[in-house]
Amino acid sequence: MSKRLFTTQIKLLESNPNIEHVSERAISYKPEFKLHAVQAYKSGRAPMQIFLEAGFSCYR
Template sequence: MNKIKSNPYVKSVSQKSITYTDEFKRLFIAEYESGRLPREIFESCGFDIEILGMVRVNKAAKRWKSAYTTSGLDGLTDTRKGNSGRPLGRELSMEEKYERLLAQNKLLQAENELL
């Protein structure tokens, strides 16, 4: 765990999971789209495949490719801290609704530009 934790592309490590940085996920997608294999990308970023295991590498690759296909670069962002999943207990004001619509519009424009 200490060897994995020392990698600059790792946010945190537990007995069951590894949380990679958003930067690594974006780098992974860019490299993957240029034709490199998941194993090569992980190795070139300093990960020991013998420790991680190919199953973990392939599952992460599949998860990130799916998130990128569905939501673009925003799909690779770790939103666990910013979104507790709890519904807002109050009604939004018109200004807040307007701000959310603007943010959603910008997101959709960025996705269209990416495509």
């Protein structure tokens, strides 16, 4: 289990329209985004590219 907590990123992550909910330990994505991400991945796009195009930046 991951020990990473999303304490400082919660508000930023929740502002993304592809996010349904964020807790300290988990991110819940909207079903439409999940479907789009899987279809994009199957068509050959890299996961990083999919997330960057969906408005996510590197949250480190």
